Amino acid sequence: MNIDSYISQLLYRYQCVTVPGFGAFLTETQSAQWVESANSFFPPKKMISFNTNLKNNDGLLANHIASSENKSYNYAVNAIEYQVVKWKKALESNEVLVLNNIGTLRLNADSNLVFKPSEQTNYLSSSFGLASFVSPVVKRELFEQKIEAIVERAPITLETEEEEATSSRSYLKYAAIFVLGLGLTGSIGYPLYQNQIATETVLVESAVQKQVETKIQEATFFIKNPMPAVTLSLSEGKLPYHVVAGAFRDEKNAIKISKKLANEGFKARLLTINKHGLYPVVYGSYATLAEAEKAKREINESKNPEAWVLIEAL
Template sequence: MMLDNYISDLLYRYQCVTVPGFGAFVAETVPAQVNGSAATFLPPRKIITFNSNIKNNDGLLANHIAANENVSFEKATEMIAQKVASWNYELDQRNALIFDKIGTINVNGEEKNLVFEPANTTNFLVSSFGLSQFVSPEVKREVLKQEVEVLEEKAPIIFTPERKKNNFAFVKYAAAIAVLGTVGLFGYKMHYDQQVAEQTLVVQKNVQDKLEAQIQQATFFIETPNVTAVELPVVEEKLPYHLIAGAFRSEENAEKALQMLIDQGFKAQKLEKNKYDLYPVAYGSFATLEEAEMEKQKLKSEVDAEAWLLID
């Protein structure tokens, strides 16, 4: 039985996983960090530690094994005890215990103190699913500044007063010509608009005289108007609340995750790439915050899935 696999499964969901008679693996959540001058960006994550003083059986690990191995709680407890006995034997022989994805336990000194070294290869924080660390190259501002100063010394800027004066005179003449042209166009437009207005009044008077003459001679028939149905535009409902399953730097991985959620029956969708160059994939989108929170609780209780809320 690969007991370390069951321990790592529980570390995704719980802060402390106790192995009865051996010790407890404790997960501490830390925020995102930036380390070193080269700017190594680390996403939010869980740091795993080991406490050999916590040995009581809280039932968490035994229940998980019983459900997965299809055995009773008592049988699962017995399987754990057998595994712990083999671990203690290895430690007595001063052999290291390697827990896959979790870390390594060694024996140190004559007092046989247990020393735990975390693996740090797996991020057990579900809300950071799809995020990985990256390194930004160091910006060498002082070097660039020195290079610019050298270029300035080699190619000094010289101002020519005469050319500057001639350019200013040309600008003055151009501005004067532009003003005169604008005044002339404005006067011509006013004269043209006045002529159009006078001609429009003459045409309107002739049309009105003819219309009055026709009204006096006309016989009116009232018919039932034909009413044509008008299709109203369909207003698309805005869904600003998204339950995010993960965010991916690769669009291909985002499409795979999207298809997997759709196959599981979720109304999943892939959102537009965000400012961090990541493609978020959502379990679903909702019109109100209440609907999103209800679905989030439903995911946690029915399928034991974690999701974080994104609001447009």
């Protein structure tokens, strides 16, 4: 059995996934990064590390394999032990152990395990769909300097008296033609101008009327004696907001976790089986979303960073 994929699935939801007798893969959230020298942006992600000192079986990986394969817990434990033996033999033979979507493991000169995480997979679910990208450098041109350079290079021409006289006569000729054109344009274009003014006046009046109608529709009317506010309350026990600790396929595991949370002081309870065939366990249920979000933030910081809010009247 190749357990790489099962470890990878658990890394999306948990900070620590232990492989009994081998070590533990740990995740740590890293903020978004901007590398100015390379003009590159990297989204938030989970950094993966490996700790050889954490080898005790916490049941997480074995339970997940048993549920996914529809096998017994003991079968999953034996499968993990067999895989660990194969991994150790490969490492002792100075082979590089490649774990798909997780990273590589090898022994260094001092026979210590060296782990190199994979850069291809981002296990932070909130960054789904975000990818790194390189932004090209924005080139800014100094147009003022270019204009000054053009002005400095522009040639200066001097006109003689004869050329000035010729130029003056040309200007007079063009001015006479322009005045004649103005007379013709005035006699023909004035009625057209009046029609254009009338058309624009109608358009302006229509626009003003639309603005007045919009203001009337958006107006707020105040009632001196308003009706008292109506408060709706849920029936007793029907709290719609729940902070979920996890969902388990095995009801016994769900009951065990529920009791553990209750002993820690939470108003934990086990919900009925959902449409996915899982038994959700909640830290507590709340009447408002604000209360549930506040409790979730506190639990994320102190207990379980993967806790989430379920909205359903139960």
